Amino acid sequence: xxxxxxxxxxxxxxxxxxxxxxxxxxxxxxxxxxxxxxxxxxxxxxxxxxxxxxxxxxxxxxxxxxxxxxxxxxxxxxxxxxxxxxxxxxxxxxxxxxxxxxxxxxxxxxxxxxxxxxxxxxxxxxxxxxxxxxxxxxxxxxxxxxxxxxxxxxxxxxxxxxxxxxxxxxxxxxxxxxxxxxxxxxxxxxxxxxxxxxxxxxxxxxxxxxxxxxxxxxxxxxxxxxxxxxxxxxxxxxxxxxxxxxxxxx
Ligand SMILES: NC(=O)c1ccc[n+]([C@@H]2O[C@H](COP(=O)([O-])OP(=O)(O)OC[C@H]3O[C@@H](n4cnc5c(N)ncnc54)[C@H](O)[C@@H]3O)[C@@H](O)[C@H]2O)c1
Numbered sequence: 001x002x003x004x005x006x007x008x009x010x011x012x013x014x015x016x017x018x019x020x021x022x023x024x025x026x027x028x029x030x031x032x033x034x035x036x037x038x039x040x041x042x043x044x045x046x047x048x049x050x051x052x053x054x055x056x057x058x059x060x061x062x063x064x065x066x067x068x069x070x071x072x073x074x075x076x077x078x079x080x081x082x083x084x085x086x087x088x089x090x091x092x093x094x095x096x097x098x099x100x101x102x103x104x105x106x107x108x109x110x111x112x113x114x115x116x117x118x119x120x121x122x123x124x125x126x127x128x129x130x131x132x133x134x135x136x137x138x139x140x141x142x143x144x145x146x147x148x149x150x151x152x153x154x155x156x157x158x159x160x161x162x163x164x165x166x167x168x169x170x171x172x173x174x175x176x177x178x179x180x181x182x183x184x185x186x187x188x189x190x191x192x193x194x195x196x197x198x199x200x201x202x203x204x205x206x207x208x209x210x211x212x213x214x215x216x217x218x219x220x221x222x223x224x225x226x227x228x229x230x231x232x233x234x235x236x237x238x239x240x241x242x243x244x245x246x247x248x249x250x
Pocket of ligand 1: 015017035036037106123124125126151
């Protein structure tokens with residue numbers, strides 16, 4: 001499927017990441033269907049997209065989004081608790097919790113329901129994409145990739161696209177174009193068995209391990225490590241002074 005054919009995007013799981021992904025895709029002009037488990041969660045997702053700190057209403061209030069764009073984007077988002085609501089989507093982005101067996105299961109289910117030409121993408125933080133795709137039909141595997149957004153999605157500027165040995169170039173090109181339409185920069189990453197994390201999370205984890213070692217060995221204090229990296233490398237924040245972080249929308 002080429003980018004011009006992508007009209008409708010399905011988001012599986014409307015949590016911290018799924019809500020943000022739905023929001024940016026609607027603003028980018030796609031029709032979006034979000035599937036989650038029950039009406040209460042869906043209400044929370046709708047609220048997050050509209051009312052939260054990074055939601056559209058605030059973007060309008062602070063002058064970052066025209067009012068009409070916000071209204072039109074909200075009209076493009078719909079919600080469902082029935083996975084069959086994703087059947088006609090051109091791209092489905094999965095953002096359910098980080099459990100490998102759950103991701104394998106939901107993709108196997110989607111594979112039976114969603115039209116055969118649709119592209120599937122997982123927003124896993126780091127599982128091997130080929131393993132997530134293990135239970136979909138061989139024919140779908142060329143349309144299966146990773147699409148790793150960062151939290152908070154409406155703010156962070158990168159989306160890693162991860163390809164497996166089976167992923168077609170057309171799929172990579174289309175997902176890159178989808179993310180670019182949503183105003184993200186898109187590094188392309190090769191899926192690698194035996195690893196966890198792609199570019200950002202692997203490098204972040206390696207640096208964090210080194211920083212912890214400096215603390216444990218009594219070489220420098222947490223405060224001085226933060227100050228050194230902020231002042232010496234122009235990092236916006238250090239490891240230890242960060243408030244919130246993953247899952248807490250900073
Ligand atoms: N939170 C982050 O900072 C962050 C950043 C990048 C990537 N990720 C990855 O994104 C994914 C989602 O993380 P999150 O933080 O948004 O989690 P979350 O717990 O906020 O949201 C997950 C949502 O999936 C729903 N869900 C569970 N099973 C489902 C099913 N079968 N069908 C549909 N919906 C289902 C849950 O009800 C929940 O609303 C994970 O793989 C995570 O590793 C998270």
